[in-house]
Amino acid sequence: MAQPDFCSTGKTGATLSVDAARLRTIAAVAPVREVEELPLDLALGRVLAEPPAAQVNLPPFDNAAMDGYAVSTGDLAGHGPWRLPVSGRIAAGDTRSISLRPGTAARIFTGAPIPEGTDAVIMQERVRREGDTLIVSEAPRISLNIRRRGEDCRAGEPPLPSGHLLTAPRLALLAGTGIPEVPIFRRLRVGLFSTGSELQEPGSPLRHGQIYNSNRVMLRALLTQPWIDLTDYGILCDDPGAIRATIRRAGEENDVVISSGGVSAGEEDHILDALRREDATLDVLKVAIRPGKPLTVGRVANALYVGLPGNPYAAAVTFSQIARPALRKAAGMTVVPDNWIPAVAGFDYDRTAGRREYVPVTWDQRDAMGRPILRRLGRGASASLSPIAMARGIAAIDPDMPRVSAGQPLQVEPLLE
Ligand SMILES: Nc1nc2c(c(=O)[nH]1)N[C@H]1C(S)=C(S)[C@@H](COP(=O)(O)OP(=O)(O)OC[C@H]3O[C@@H](n4cnc5c(N)ncnc54)[C@H](O)[C@@H]3O)O[C@H]1N2
Numbered sequence: 001m002a003q004p005d006f007c008s009t010g011k012t013g014a015t016l017s018v019d020a021a022r023l024r025t026i027a028a029v030a031p032v033r034e035v036e037e038l039p040l041d042l043a044l045g046r047v048l049a050e051p052p053a054a055q056v057n058l059p060p061f062d063n064a065a066m067d068g069y070a071v072s073t074g075d076l077a078g079h080g081p082w083r084l085p086v087s088g089r090i091a092a093g094d095t096r097s098i099s100l101r102p103g104t105a106a107r108i109f110t111g112a113p114i115p116e117g118t119d120a121v122i123m124q125e126r127v128r129r130e131g132d133t134l135i136v137s138e139a140p141r142i143s144l145n146i147r148r149r150g151e152d153c154r155a156g157e158p159p160l161p162s163g164h165l166l167t168a169p170r171l172a173l174l175a176g177t178g179i180p181e182v183p184i185f186r187r188l189r190v191g192l193f194s195t196g197s198e199l200q201e202p203g204s205p206l207r208h209g210q211i212y213n214s215n216r217v218m219l220r221a222l223l224t225q226p227w228i229d230l231t232d233y234g235i236l237c238d239d240p241g242a243i244r245a246t247i248r249r250a251g252e253e254n255d256v257v258i259s260s261g262g263v264s265a266g267e268e269d270h271i272l273d274a275l276r277r278e279d280a281t282l283d284v285l286k287v288a289i290r291p292g293k294p295l296t297v298g299r300v301a302n303a304l305y306v307g308l309p310g311n312p313y314a315a316a317v318t319f320s321q322i323a324r325p326a327l328r329k330a331a332g333m334t335v336v337p338d339n340w341i342p343a344v345a346g347f348d349y350d351r352t353a354g355r356r357e358y359v360p361v362t363w364d365q366r367d368a369m370g371r372p373i374l375r376r377l378g379r380g381a382s383a384s385l386s387p388i389a390m391a392r393g394i395a396a397i398d399p400d401m402p403r404v405s406a407g408q409p410l411q412v413e414p415l416l417e
Pocket residue numbers: 194195196198199211212213214215216260261262263264265266269291292293294308309310311312314382383
């Protein structure tokens with residue numbers, strides 16, 4: 001029998017630690033450069049490209065932080081109480097330039113401009129009023145209850161650095177500084193497909209030996225982001241020609257290609273052969289991660305290629321640990337948030353050391369320091385979906401730790417509902 005030119009079995013390259021695999025994957029990314037302008041209303045969840053300059057100071061003028069009275073601290077020397085005539089009334093939206101007569105106070109409301117000649121606002125609850133006279137018993141310090149012009153953001157300076165994801169408060173900051181439109185990176189083009197002759201979509205009848213495709217809907221959900229433009233190439237049978245053609249096409253049409261299945265050692269696992277035949281650069285072939293060891297990463301045509309393992313929990317873990325940070329960088333994000341929080345094990349677990357292991361956990365109690373006390377869900381089987389479906393987080397166990405004992409500190413990455 002003729003030997004194949006390339007062999008999918010025996011991924012002989014070095015086994016990389018999870019951190020090394022993540023760094024190699026991120027290093028293989030070419031971030032999106034093309035920029036488009038969008039009105040703020042349409043920019044939620046997009047990535048800021050060049051930071052625009054604030055058009056005005058925020059706040060644009062010194063203004064009152066409380067409903068009360070604007071006074072000059074110079075009028076309140078010596079010992080009180082002091083009696084000041086109320087000589088003006090200024091509400092928010094008042095566009096006059098007002099100067100206060102020395103020795104008097106102005107009635108003022110939250111957000112109203114501070115009149116010339118005053119340097120503090122006293123809350124109305126702290127004073128008494130007798131007709132048109134204000135009685136102050138305690139002198140305020142300078143600037144009390146005054147929000148100074150430009151203290152939040154200065155005109156001409158960028159309110160945000162580039163590479164930030166536009167969240168609700170960041171859009172509010174841009175609006176507050178008078179910016180109507182923002183330059184953002186174009187959406188990241190991501191191609192997705194599942195491999196496996198056993199796969200059927202839910203809704204179709206299932207024959208013996210077939211299973212429903214659960215990775216597709218999970219990965220589609222994880223990739224449904226305002227900053228991603230997703231193309232789904234569907235299910236591919238374990239046919240080398242079809243897999244190779246789709247890898248080539250998806251690599252030409254996208255910035256990142258993600259597949260599930262077909263990356264381990266059997267001769268029905270065709271991804272590695274197909275990548276080699278398409279002259280892919282291969283950066284990651286084996287990772288010391290449980291589950292997810294056969295994760296395969298490289299570059300093919302114009303794209304970063306991330307071949308996730310087929311087992312559903314392995315696909316979920318390798319997506320969150322390796323694919324997601326790379327996708328964020330590819331989309332132009334410069335900040336990769338670290339969401340790990342300290343926790344403690346509420347379980348004992350004897351394990352085989354060697355790979356960093358990710359276990360689905362939940363918690364309903366915290367210790368005296370406020371750390372979640374973790375309960376382990378399931379047995380960590382790479383094909384199981386029930387544990388991760390009910391998990392509040394994924395806890396990480398260091399590669400060289402042979403045993404986890406109750407009370408031991410662990411890090412957990414919360415999963416948002
Ligand atoms: N001899 C070896 N066998 C295996 C190894 C190995 O090193 N040597 N690694 C094991 C590990 S670890 C994993 S993880 C799996 C990963 O295998 P593949 O990525 O090649 O995935 P498949 O073989 O295609 O599928 C594995 C498993 O997952 C099911 N699957 C696949 N796609 C889906 C989907 N879209 N939805 C739901 N379930 C899916 C598939 O039916 C298989 O049961 O390999 C081990 N074997």
